[in-house]
Amino acid sequence: MGYKLTSRKTFLKALGVLCTMVQAYCVKCRAKREIKDPKKITMKNGKPAVTGTCPVCGTKLFRIGAAL
């Protein structure tokens, strides 16, 4: 058996990344929303971020450090 199971924590983290690919907190809906039309940007400090709009209310969403 060459396959080594990753730890549960690592697995859940990887799963979370896959499931919540591009989500951000919408202040209007007060809930996490999937970002509509996500755009990958780089902030002034060089860190990656994703911007887009809320699919429910159209508010601009912003997520720091998210990878598309």
Ligand SMILES: [Zn+2]
């Ligand atoms: Zn919203």
